[in-house]
Amino acid sequence: MNESEILVKVENLSKKFCKDLKTSLWYGVKDLASGLSGNKNERELRPKEFWAVKDISFELRRGECLGLIGHNGAGKSTLLKILNGLINPDAGKVTIRGRVGALIELGAGFNPILSGRENIYNNGAILGFTKKEIDEKIDKIIDFAEIREFIDMPVQNYSSGMKVRLGFAVAAQMEPDVLIIDEVLAVGDVGFRMKCLTRIGxxxxxxxxxxxxxxxPQVSRIANKILLMKNGSEVIGGLNVSDGIERYYQLFQNGDSIIGGNGLIEIKDFKILNDSLNCIDAENGFLILKHNYKYTFQLKLKVKEQVKKYFVNYSFIDKETKQVANFFSVFSDSVFSKTGEVIIEGEIENLILGQGTYSIGVAVNEIKECNSRGEIYLYNSNISIISITGIETGHAPVQFLGNWNIN
Amino acid sequence: METKVYQKENNLHLGKLLVESLKDIRRSRFLSFQLAKRDIQAQYRQSYLGIIWAFVTPLATAFVWIFLNSSGTVQLTDTGIPYPVYAFSGTLLWSVITEAINSPISSTNSAKGILSKINFPKEALVMSGILKLLFNSSVKVILLLLFIFFYGVGFNWSLLLFPFVLFAGIFFGTTLGLFITPLGMLYKDIGRMITFGLQFLMYVTPVVYAIPKSGIMKTVMEWNPFTPIILTARDFAVGMPPAYLTYFLIVIACCIPLFFIALIFYRISIPILVERMSA
Known part of the structure; x- marks a missing residue:
């Protein structure tokens, strides 16, 4: 097996779609007619059309895995359909060598009132197995799906998880050269998902x-190449998977914030200062910070007279809306009581958040005599978005650096 | 290793496309068989009357005409054979041909979901349609045999040719159906128009009455390409000399190249259809 053998080659691939059904059908008729004469003309957008895939190129060798990411409607599925030969491109070229297997729809061709066993043959036939192959593999399939007890029951009485199991079990018997996987692992229980991932592995x-x-997390685990799409075009592509994932998260720039509190404290300004106390400016809405550097969080507040003792806390929220870190002044024994216009600086010696973007939430709370939290003076769930760079790999939210020894 | 190239030009060598199409038919024999088996099994498993539904429509139409004729409501010219045999053989053949016309479009329609997800030889859909028709028709033929013997027409050697003519009828219908499938997949109107049009077409075809001796109806019926199929099949079944054999052979001979052209057209149009109907 040649290491450098290119199995998939995509060159400047484009595909257009129509936004309006009636127009789309009419174009369909025209395409049918021009399809007969070969339709060799350069294709341009007709009214109400848009490029669903625009100018995509990549190459894939045996042993490589391309992570295709992008938000909903970015053109990923359309690209997969072209690669799978279901629809023809409007420009560009795809060359695929070897057998193509697609894990896009599990259990295709199942008829609900037939039994699981009969449907293994239906599904297998559609996936391109011969009768002999299915006869040989049927026991393996039933065991893989772990539904021997129910194999002669009509599939309509299966749970949705069981159907997917059976579908995957059949598909798992394929031995393709090129495998296309489209989000099929989102279903099924944990045990089965592990099994699927193992088989894909x-x-x-x-x-x-x-x-x-x-x-x-799955993409970063499996893929060694990345293609991030947005509105049909490539945003980033190539070998730098973590970069691609980073940009993917950035696409979901969510400026929404929840602001509240009892109004006794107002935020005037928020800044992050670097080591030399220069303010970091936002680039495309992000404050770009470097992993393991020293930063100062500066908060300018207007505190009313009634306010007694208070403390500040910051929280770091990742793109999956999980709180991954906190920075509480109270834990550093810093409690404030000054009123009027104040500037509170919190210094983090080494910011060891892992690569990625994080929203910063801030809250200022009253602290009572017994050290318990009192009233909430102010909170803002998303005061700023930071993007951590300077560390190559790893998608855990915390990345330690330390001294390593070998004896 | 097999190499596939997808680009906008579909490399229009008709011959090459046809060869690929035929190869796919060969390659997908098991798939066609399996799809047909699946649909037939499902059709009968969820029903008690099962097979009866296959011939209930032609039987009902035939009975209506037998009644109209025997009660004297409608005066029909002599057909030369017992009228019930004439009427039933007509409605039966007619139902086979209309089913054949609808077969490619309904097979393709019911496979919509997988067409937009999985790449498999699409020709298998057409083939499974033909297999299903063969199965359903053979059931109907058994009933026709009962009619033939019950009404005393008896056995003729030409009866052995009947299956071939029936197959030719299926082939004729499938060819027509295959041509309208691409458009019919885009617009629902086409399917409705076909159903609607066929109702009228039946009355200009010698299904339940013979071709009149003169008049405009005679001309229309004699030109109608459905006529020789119905008549030849019926003549073989009851052992009369086939009056329209030449025309029948011409129609079928025309259907052979047309079928291949339709097959190529079908092959070219599927990606365009999948794009427009993606579920």
Whole structure:
């Protein structure tokens, strides 16, 4: 097996779609007519059309896995359909060598009133197995799906998880050269999902895989190439998977914030200062910070007279809306009582958040004599968005750096 | 290793496309068989009357005409054979041909969901349609045999040719159906127009009455390409000399190249259709 053998080659691929159904059907008729005469003309956008995929190129060798990511409607599925030969491109070229297997729809061809066993044959036939192959593999399939007890029951009485299991079990018997996976692992229970991932892992070694997913941890685990799409075009592509994932998160720039409190304290300004106390400016809405550097969070507040003792806390929220870190002044024994216009600076010696973007939330709370929290003076769930750079790999929210020894 | 190239030009060598199409038919024999088996099994598993539904429509139409004729409501010219045999053989053949016309479009329509997800030889859909028709028709033929013997027409050697003519009828219908499938997949109107049009077409075809001796109806019926199929099949079944054999052979001979052209057209149009109907 040649290491450098290119199995998938995509050159300047484009595909257009129509936004309006009636117009789309009419274009369909025209395309049918021009399809007969070869339709060799340069294709341009007709009214109400848009490019669903625009000028995409990449190459994939055996053993490589391309993570295809992008928000909903970015053109990923359209691209997969072209790669799978279901629809023809409007420009550009796809060259695929070897057998293509697609894990896009599990259990295709199932008829609900037929039994699981009969449907293994239906599904297998559609996936291109011969009768003999299915006869040989049927026991393996039933065992893989772990539904031997119910195999002669009509599929309509299966739970949705069981149907997916059976579908995957059949599809898992494929031995393709090129494997296309479109978000099929989102269903099924944890045990079965693990099993699927293991099987895909086995296939990975000997195939070229195109993997579409919205689960970035999975993408970063499986893919060694990345293609981030937005509105049909490539945003970032190539070998730098973590960069691509980073940009993917940035696409969901969510400026929404929830602001509240009892109004006794107002935020006047918020800044992050670097080591030399220069203010960091936002680039495309992000404050770009470097991993493991020293930063000062500066908060300018207007505190009314009634306010007694208070403390500040920051929280770091990742793109999956999970709080991954906190920075509480009270834990550093810093409690404030000054009123009027104040500037509160909190210094973080080494910001060891991992690569990614994080929203910063801030809250100022009253602190009572017994050290318990009192009233909430102010909160803002998203005062600023930071993007951590300067660390290559790893998507855990915390990345330690330390001294390593070997004896 | 097999290499596939997808680009906008579909490399229009008709011959090459046809060869690929035929190869796919060969390659997908099991799939066609399996799809047909699936649909037939499902059709009968969820029903008690099962097979009866296959011939209930032609039987009902035939009974209506037998009644109209025997009660004297409608005066029909002599057909040369017992009228019930004439009427039933007509409605039966007619139902086979109309089913054949609708078969490619309904097979393709019911596979919509997988067409937009999985790449498999689409020709298998057409083939499974033909297999299903063969199955359903053979059931109907058994009933026709009962009619033939019950009404005393008896056995003729030409009866052995009947299956071939029936197959030719299925082939004729499928060819027509295949041509309208691409447009019919885009617009629902086409399917409705076909159903509607066929109702009228039946009355200019010698299904329940013979071709009149003269008049405009005679001309229309004699030109109608459905006529020789129905008549030849019926003549073989009851052992009369086939009066329209030449025309029948011409129609079928025309259907052979047309079928291949329709097949190529179908192959070219599927990606365009999938794009427009993606579920």
């Amino acid at each position: 086995e296939l990975l070694k000997s195939t070229a895989v195109i993997f579409v997913s919205h689960s970035m």
